Amino acid sequence: MLDQTPATITERSALKVNPAKTCQPVGAMYAALGVHGCLPHSHGSQGCCAYHRSHLTRHFKEPVMASTSSFTEGSSVFGGMANLQQAFQTMFALYDPEIVAVHTTCLSETIGDDIPTIIAKSRDEGKIPEGKVVVHANTPSYVGSHVTGFSSMVAGFVKYLAASTGTRSNAVNLVPGWVEPADMVELKRYTAAFALPTIMLPDTSSVLDAPATGTHAFYPKGGTTIAQIRAMGDARHTLALGAWASTAAAEQLRKQCQVPFEVLDLPIGLAATDRFVSALASLSGTAVPQAIEDERGRLVDVINDMHQYLAGKSVAIWGDQDQVIALTEFCRDMDMKPVHVMTGGHGQAFEERVKALLADSVPDANIRQQGDLMLMHQWIKNRPVDVMIGTTYGKFISRAEDTPLVRFGWPILDRVGHSYFASVGYTGGLRLATQLITAIQERQDRDAPDHALELVM
Numbered sequence: 001m002l003d004q005t006p007a008t009i010t011e012r013s014a015l016k017v018n019p020a021k022t023c024q025p026v027g028a029m030y031a032a033l034g035v036h037g038c039l040p041h042s043h044g045s046q047g048c049c050a051y052h053r054s055h056l057t058r059h060f061k062e063p064v065m066a067s068t069s070s071f072t073e074g075s076s077v078f079g080g081m082a083n084l085q086q087a088f089q090t091m092f093a094l095y096d097p098e099i100v101a102v103h104t105t106c107l108s109e110t111i112g113d114d115i116p117t118i119i120a121k122s123r124d125e126g127k128i129p130e131g132k133v134v135v136h137a138n139t140p141s142y143v144g145s146h147v148t149g150f151s152s153m154v155a156g157f158v159k160y161l162a163a164s165t166g167t168r169s170n171a172v173n174l175v176p177g178w179v180e181p182a183d184m185v186e187l188k189r190y191t192a193a194f195a196l197p198t199i200m201l202p203d204t205s206s207v208l209d210a211p212a213t214g215t216h217a218f219y220p221k222g223g224t225t226i227a228q229i230r231a232m233g234d235a236r237h238t239l240a241l242g243a244w245a246s247t248a249a250a251e252q253l254r255k256q257c258q259v260p261f262e263v264l265d266l267p268i269g270l271a272a273t274d275r276f277v278s279a280l281a282s283l284s285g286t287a288v289p290q291a292i293e294d295e296r297g298r299l300v301d302v303i304n305d306m307h308q309y310l311a312g313k314s315v316a317i318w319g320d321q322d323q324v325i326a327l328t329e330f331c332r333d334m335d336m337k338p339v340h341v342m343t344g345g346h347g348q349a350f351e352e353r354v355k356a357l358l359a360d361s362v363p364d365a366n367i368r369q370q371g372d373l374m375l376m377h378q379w380i381k382n383r384p385v386d387v388m389i390g391t392t393y394g395k396f397i398s399r400a401e402d403t404p405l406v407r408f409g410w411p412i413l414d415r416v417g418h419s420y421f422a423s424v425g426y427t428g429g430l431r432l433a434t435q436l437i438t439a440i441q442e443r444q445d446r447d448a449p450d451h452a453l454e455l456v457m
């Protein structure tokens, strides 16, 4: 289908073709899975929940548990309160979650169901057992993207649970942004290296990368605990990674519990990781551990050694705002040319940030928020690139334009490894750099005539 994409670009203000995003509840569900003992609940029709669960399962290759209010025609007309109340009773009776995280869908938002009121009424009527917790986030999919849903649900956990006791702890809150379970492990390794007591919310490690044990655990051992989320209110500082995914939770903590915060880019690539490491050093009051310095040195070494393969190579990048900004900076710093940069998400600030990043090296780059993959394909047709970085959906463009694709972001439906190997930090940067170098070298090998096929590169 994408092979039929015309090269001539026509302005389309009211039509998206292959949008570079998914809907809000997917993100809300992903965030909820990062809380221990949590059952995500989709307040809408079964189809929404089935789609969101299956999309997460296809990306992580793990079973994803979630419940639904199972709207019918009746709920669509009269509202979903009865369904949600019934769902609370069923969920707590059958699946015994510690916490239920309700997110809305297009339908329940259009009806206008008042979730806080339904939760309060259900508690009053004993439909939510004593000691059990229910939180919610509004996630209408006709605005925003999966990142908005993720951000709103993380902020929702804070809103319902974080509390200030009046005594500050030594802990630092870390809101990791939309990253993979392996990235969350890596972020915790960094804070541990600085001996910084940290509460990370959410934490999908040991949930969506859980090992096979021979026994099914409905609630895997990972996830931020309710007690930890409560304690976030007493922390002395919040580090929010990724402006689009994490600012809302950090802002909520400041508003609710007066915890100061700073927002950093996702620590993907050399410069962004440097800024993250500097922040950890400053918060901990300690020097950067030698082991971390060595990891940085290895990344710098590989970038230097392989510079001839990366320098000047044009690249197209699409995905979530926070990830694309970090990837653009990393590619630029390796002397690559990000000529097409797009997010399916929203935010004029995205375009401004990318433009500033590329002002000196690629002043004529195509940059777009709320873009779609049809436009990306058209850009590539008009200005071909050496390599693309993006989601699985780019494989059709890759086939049509015979251009290598390095898979990155959400979702990756046709490969494995992304959830098990970190992309953040210096070692994550090394992995990304080697993926890019390998893609370029494989293309060079494939295209080389016999006499020019090199054994050593």
Ligand code: SF4
Pocket: 023, 024, 025, 044, 047, 048, 051, 104, 105, 106, 107, 141, 142
């Ligand atoms: S876009 Fe709306 S209706 Fe469609 S799956 Fe997402 S929440 Fe459900």
